Amino acid sequence: xxxxxxxxxxxxxxxxxxxxxxxxxxxxxxxxxxxxxxxxxxxxxxxxxxxxxxxxxxxxxxxxxxxxxxxxxxxxxxxxxxxxxxxxxxxxxxxxxxxxxxxxxxxxxxxxxxxxxxxxxxxxxxxxxxxxxxxxxxxxxxxxxxxxxxxxxxxxxxx
Numbered sequence: 001x002x003x004x005x006x007x008x009x010x011x012x013x014x015x016x017x018x019x020x021x022x023x024x025x026x027x028x029x030x031x032x033x034x035x036x037x038x039x040x041x042x043x044x045x046x047x048x049x050x051x052x053x054x055x056x057x058x059x060x061x062x063x064x065x066x067x068x069x070x071x072x073x074x075x076x077x078x079x080x081x082x083x084x085x086x087x088x089x090x091x092x093x094x095x096x097x098x099x100x101x102x103x104x105x106x107x108x109x110x111x112x113x114x115x116x117x118x119x120x121x122x123x124x125x126x127x128x129x130x131x132x133x134x135x136x137x138x139x140x141x142x143x144x145x146x147x148x149x150x151x152x153x154x155x156x157x158x159x
Contacts, residue, residue: 014057015131016101016152017080023050023129025076027103027119030036033074048119050105050129058102060133068108078103099137104130 027046028034030108034041056062064071106129112122 001052004072012057013133015055015155016133016135017131018055019052020055022056023052024052025123035037046119051124053126054106054129056126056130058104058125058130060127060130062104062106063125063127064134065108068110068122070107070109071106072109073104073106076103076105077101094138097138099135099140101132101135 025048027048027158028037028042029045031041062071062073078101079099080101081096083096085096088096096142105123105125108122108125108126108128112119114121
């Protein structure tokens with residue numbers, strides 16, 4: 001409407017999800033990243049988590065820990081789960097997804113590789129998970145392009 005606008009620099013955008021129960025991540029989830037890390041493509045997903053205290057707004061500062069000299073980041077697509085469930089069939093999994101947002105996976109690589117490669121150590125420093133600026137509902141994506149081609153066809157009855 002052009003009314004009641006606030007200048008961007010006059011507000012602080014928070015993360016679209018501020019205090020989730022869980023932040024579950026998948027590591028080495030694409031081939032180029034495996035090559036960058038000199039790692040083999042895993043046969044099974046590598047699962048790790050981030051603590052809710054790692055979450056911060058999309059434009060907030062990332063606090064570099066003085067204990068690390070090797071901090072880097074990767075942009076990720078985060079799926080936000082809004083409907084609880086257990087032992088969910090693959091065909092019904094997307095029924096539990098509310099939407100998607102940008103996540104910044106910040107890592108202290110030197111800490112990630114310590115103590116037998118326990119990723120948790122290097123991934124959960126405070127501010128190491130900026131989220132946003134927006135959550136996009138799956139319905140807002142035209143044509144359902146957030147779904148793999150085979151799943152979309154199957155869900156639309158086109159198979």
